[in-house]
Amino acid sequence: MTAIPQERRLVTAVPGPKSQELQARRTAAVAGGVGSVLPVFAARADGGILEDVDGNRLIDFGSGIAVTSVGASAEAVVRRASAQLADFTHTCFMVTPYEGYVEVCERLAEVTPGDHAKKSALFNSGAEAVENAVKIARSYTKRQAVVVFDHGYHGRTNLTMALTAKNMPYKNGFGPFAPEVYRVPVAYGYRWPTGPENCGPEASAQAIDQISKQIGADNVAAIIIEPVLGEGGFIEPAKGFLPALAKFAKDNGIVFVADEIQSGFCRTGQWFACEDEGVVPDLITTAKGIAGGLPLAAVTGRAEIMDAAHSGGLGGTYGGNPVACAAALGAIETMRELDLAAKARRIETVMKGRLAALREKYDLIGDVRGRGAMIAIELVKNRETKEPAPEATAALAKACHAAGLLVLTCGTYGNVLRFLPPLVIGEDLLNEGLDIIEQALATV
Structure with a gap:
């Protein structure tokens, strides 16, 4: 059982006012060379949810860069x-x-x-x-x-x-x-x-x-x-x-x-x-x-x-x-x-199935790849030339963040959206996250 309700909830814009206040303090005190993907300040996290200081609950497809595989406060x-x-x-x-x-x-x-x-x-x-x-x-x-x-x-x-x-x-x-x-x-x-x-x-x-x-x-x-x-x-x-x-x-x-x-x-x-x-x-x-x-x-x-x-x-x-x-x-x-290796294989089945269908629908997705709960889509401007699409990748990540889904980008060309959900994430949250990606693709 997790202490945090395992459901996405947005009560403010992302980032909210408290996160913005903390960001101002951070800018004054923390070296500029230390970046952040998304300037929402965490208050609690577990399972597939990260709750910020404003009370927003985001679906976590990052796991602190593949760290909190067992959840961020595993018993x-x-x-x-x-x-x-x-x-x-x-x-x-x-x-x-x-x-x-x-x-x-x-x-x-x-x-x-x-x-x-x-x-x-x-x-x-x-x-x-x-x-x-x-x-x-x-x-x-x-x-x-x-x-x-x-x-x-x-x-x-x-x-x-x-x-x-x-x-x-x-x-x-x-x-x-x-x-x-x-x-x-x-x-x-x-x-x-x-x-x-x-x-x-x-x-x-x-x-x-x-x-x-x-x-x-x-x-x-x-x-x-x-x-x-x-x-x-x-x-x-x-x-x-x-x-x-x-x-x-x-x-x-x-x-x-x-x-x-x-x-x-x-x-x-x-x-x-x-x-x-x-x-x-x-x-x-x-x-x-x-x-x-x-x-x-x-x-x-x-x-x-x-x-x-x-x-x-x-x-x-x-x-x-x-x-x-x-x-x-x-x-x-x-x-x-919990046999989390098996959980990771199940995450792969769910994610790759949905993402492969999205690739059929959107030419922006050049490749769907990865194994287990280490899955990615590579975005391209043209499927023939495979020219990378880093701007679209950044826009897609931003749209996901605004909708309450934490995703990360990567790739030598900055054109890969990577998914690293906690291995303990519920399948309902996994599918909801994929829904958000689909909606974001439609807008981008």
């Missing part, structure tokens, strides 16, 4: 985190350890792909997890080069900005960036020149050729890829691409890293997106959905690789904070008890 998360909060907030695991950190690492070994011996290290954010995966891979292989992909996103720290493909807003004006990072093509089926049916084998051959010729496989420490690319546009690499890259990595002693920060923890209808083609990564980075909204991240992988870094080489003051660990145990408990 098990609140219960476990509250109990831990009463016992102690912090000791630093590197000073005096505690059971919660160990138990999270045990759960991660159970739920991540592969039956090999695994170990984990815990951190605060996705970017931190990716940085540490690079450190571990370099330590293990004694190599330096890192291979990433077009349209990839891995964070906003200096190293992860170098790994991230998109310049604006993530990298522009913030260089110089970390060296020994190389970018190769990804299997973007919708935009592949010879069509989606040829994309997987052609893109993997092209990527492997570039790695071999331009870097040298023997120099590569790690290949890092999102099994479903998030900020780059919810791109599912065409079939065969991920297995080919994973095999190439294995054959050449390269650490294959799956960045499952946005796609992990039941989001795509499986515990992890790389399971779709049976890919077992050497290392897997997680954050976002791991702890029901508290800051926690992890690198999990083959024990011999994880143990390559010397003692004291990994860590951080807050990494694996006890309250966040308790929340993670509550989130994983919820995912298991």
Whole structure:
């Protein structure tokens, strides 16, 4: 049961007067570089609803960017985190350890792909997890080069900005960036020149050729890829691409890293997106959905690789904070008890059915894609040329917001509307949200 009525309600314009007052205070006090998708200030949230300070209730198709998959105040998360909060907030695991950190690492070994011996290290954010995966891979292989992909996103720290493909807003004006990072093509089926049916084998051959010729496989420490690319546009690499890259990595002693920060923890209808083609990564980075909204991240992988870094080489003051660990145990408990992977598959069935019908009706929708509760539509000005339509995408998002539906945009070209509903959302709210999208399309 959720504490907030699971129904959309608009009592003011969006944003309302109280949100506007807070926005004025925010403008005076918060750095301008910190943006917001929608300037409504949250008061409460749970299930599929976010309630703002004006009393408006919005349907949530964002989940705090794939974080609150179990809901924004899930019972098990609140219960476990509250109990831990009463016992102690912090000791630093590197000073005096505690059971919660160990138990999270045990759960991660159970739920991540592969039956090999695994170990984990815990951190605060996705970017931190990716940085540490690079450190571990370099330590293990004694190599330096890192291979990433077009349209990839891995964070906003200096190293992860170098790994991230998109310049604006993530990298522009913030260089110089970390060296020994190389970018190769990804299997973007919708935009592949010879069509989606040829994309997987052609893109993997092209990527492997570039790695071999331009870097040298023997120099590569790690290949890092999102099994479903998030900020780059919810791109599912065409079939065969991920297995080919994973095999190439294995054959050449390269650490294959799956960045499952946005796609992990039941989001795509499986515990992890790389399971779709049976890919077992050497290392897997997680954050976002791991702890029901508290800051926690992890690198999990083959024990011999994880143990390559010397003692004291990994860590951080807050990494694996006890309250966040308790929340993670509550989130994983919820995912298991409610079978949220199955819930995500049901969300996919409902959303893709409705969105495919809308694509038939509106030429603006070039592509409907994604898996589980990680679904997107790519908007184009012309279906033949596939010219991106970022203005229409922004207008569509704005129309949804005004009607009480929180949606997010993404994509290298700014022309993708992405949907990340909480996995616990009611089907009535899901369909109502899709009704709003349909109405917004009619106006745009």
